[in-house]
Amino acid sequence: MEIPQVVGLALLTTILLLILRQEKPVMAVILSIVFSIVVFIFMMEKMASIIEVMQELTHRAQINYFFMATILKILGVAYLGEFAAAICQDAGEQAVARKVEFAAKIIIAVLSLPIMIAILESMMELMPG
Amino acid sequence: MSTLAEIVKNILYIIILASFLEILLPDGGLKPFVRFAIGLFILISVLNPVLSLLFNEQQFEVKLWDYQANEEQSEEILKKGRDINQQITDGNSAAVKEKMQGQIASIAMLVPGVQELETRIDMGQEGTFQKLHIMVKTGDFMQHKNSDNPQVFSENQSIIGEPEKTEIKERILGLLRNLYGMQKTDIEIEFQGG
Numbered sequence: 518m519e520i521p522q523v524v525g526l527a528l529l530t531t532i533l534l535l536i537l538r539q540e541k542p543v544m545a546v547i548l549s550i551v552f553s554i555v556v557f558i559f560m561m562e563k564m565a566s567i568i569e570v571m572q573e574l575t576h577r578a579q580i581n582y583f584f585m586a587t588i589l590k591i592l593g594v595a596y597l598g599e600f601a602a603a604i605c606q607d608a609g610e611q612a613v614a615r616k617v618e619f620a621a622k623i624i625i626a627v628l629s630l631p632i633m634i635a636i637l638e639s640m641m642e643l644m645p646g
Numbered sequence: 647m648s649t650l651a652e653i654v655k656n657i658l659y660i661i662i663l664a665s666f667l668e669i670l671l672p673d674g675g676l677k678p679f680v681r682f683a684i685g686l687f688i689l690i691s692v693l694n695p696v697l698s699l700l701f702n703e704q705q706f707e708v709k710l711w712d713y714q715a716n717e718e719q720s721e722e723i724l725k726k727g728r729d730i731n732q733q734i735t736d737g738n739s740a741a742v743k744e745k746m747q748g749q750i751a752s753i754a755m756l757v758p759g760v761q762e763l764e765t766r767i768d769m770g771q772e773g774t775f776q777k778l779h780i781m782v783k784t785g786d787f788m789q790h791k792n793s794d795n796p797q798v799f800s801e802n803q804s805i806i807g808e809p810e811k812t813e814i815k816e817r818i819l820g821l822l823r824n825l826y827g828m829q830k831t832d833i834e835i836e837f838q839g840g
């Protein structure tokens with residue numbers, strides 16, 4: 518799926534959403550979710566090629582792949598969290614959106630912990646005594 | 647110096663990687679968090695080689711478990727090895743082939759009715775036997791059959807029939823099967839002139 522298809526689909530979805538939001542708000546939310554999922558799935562293939570490049574760069578830079586995998590997981594969590602929060606906001610559920618963002622933040626913090634500990638250990642090595 | 651060059655090269659890769667990751671950052675409330683994690687990642691990536699340079703200077707000898715062979719170089723070495731192996735196999739195969747052809751021809755000549763014959767062995771990629779081709783030129787089959795002392799090299803040429811050809815063929819096959827353990831399917835016998 519290239520940008521013209523995404524734009525076309527987005528415009529169509531927006532028009533439908535404008536109509537449905539007044540008539541059937543539930544259907545509008547479902548349509549919004551479906552659109553998000555469709556875009557996400559179609560972009561997965563392109564994401565895979567980006568990840569491949571990143572893996573190659575990590576290998577060339579001789580970086581432990583564990584760190585790179587963690588960063589990719591964090592990016593994934595962030596995107597999913599943003600998507601979910603945006604859908605919830607569209608449905609007018611600000612509170613739920615905030616909870617999703619909160620959960621995503623905690624998960625990102627947990628995932629970053631091993632990297633932070635590794636940095637701390639490295640710093641401790643630098644300290645005299 | 648080469649270690650420093652290596653570190654600089656790695657840092658360059660890390661910068662490119664970081665710029666790439668920067669593009670992928672999502673917009674929204676989660677952006678600063680992801681940015682922080684990426685920052686940590688860059689920090690550890692840069693810190694690791696610097697620390698190993700500072701504290702492991704005397705341990706730069708190549709250890710087996712640390713050894714990272716250059717893939718292109720390894721491939722080249724493997725290719726050379728394969729070429730040498732192929733040359734040795736080809737040389738040996740050619741010698742074995744020549745001797746086998748001679749031996750088989752001498753043995754097959756003992757079959758009554760065979761005046762001359764040519765042998766050709768097909769060898770496989772790894773010097774394995776694949777197929778034996780024998781081209782037989784027949785002599786006087788009946789004379790050999792009836793004589794008490796068979797003459798191997800007969801000068802008398804006469805046209806022999808299909809039953810005699812089949813008998814010669816069977817005898818050659820039997821001989822080669824018993825002596826070399828060859829299967830019928832591995833041997834192809836043709837008669838000169840059809």
